[in-house]
Amino acid sequence: MWWTRQRSPDPLTRDLEAAIGADHVAGGASARLLYSRDASIISGGRAGAVCLPDSTEQVAACIRIARAHGRSFVPRGAGTGLAGGAVPSDGSVVISTTRMDRILEVDVDRRIAWVEPGVINLELTRYLAGTGLHFAPDPSSQS
Numbered sequence: 001m002w003w004t005r006q007r008s009p010d011p012l013t014r015d016l017e018a019a020i021g022a023d024h025v026a027g028g029a030s031a032r033l034l035y036s037r038d039a040s041i042i043s044g045g046r047a048g049a050v051c052l053p054d055s056t057e058q059v060a061a062c063i064r065i066a067r068a069h070g071r072s073f074v075p076r077g078a079g080t081g082l083a084g085g086a087v088p089s090d091g092s093v094v095i096s097t098t099r100m101d102r103i104l105e106v107d108v109d110r111r112i113a114w115v116e117p118g119v120i121n122l123e124l125t126r127y128l129a130g131t132g133l134h135f136a137p138d139p140s141s142q143s
Helices: 011-020 029-034 056-068 121-128
Strands: 049-051 073-076 093-096 103-107 112-115
Touching: 011 049, 011 056, 029 049, 049 056, 056 073, 056 093, 103 121, 112 121
Parallel strands: 049 093, 073 093
Antiparallel strands: 103 112
């Protein structure tokens, strides 16, 4: 992974790694710093741990463990928000949804798409090519 992998002495990170796998948790200082900001100018605290789940079951496990350790959690998408919604307070568990990027189903007749939160608008637009449909909102995730 892009962060340094070391056995964590931190009980929170150890419990998260045991529950969802070490490759789904970034507990190192550089990852915690990176995930402590979004595109806003709002500053907050330092993330306590960063989870990168790829299923709703893993998200639920992260929330249970955060709660068991008395920590809050902050959901995070691509980090492009300008309102500070992904900025954690000190020690919060950041749950990044970027790996949850599957298009589950599209019902063209009813004009409904079921997608996971990490789907980028451009991928949905490409998937819909030829159907006459597109996803109009573009909060900056087309590329």
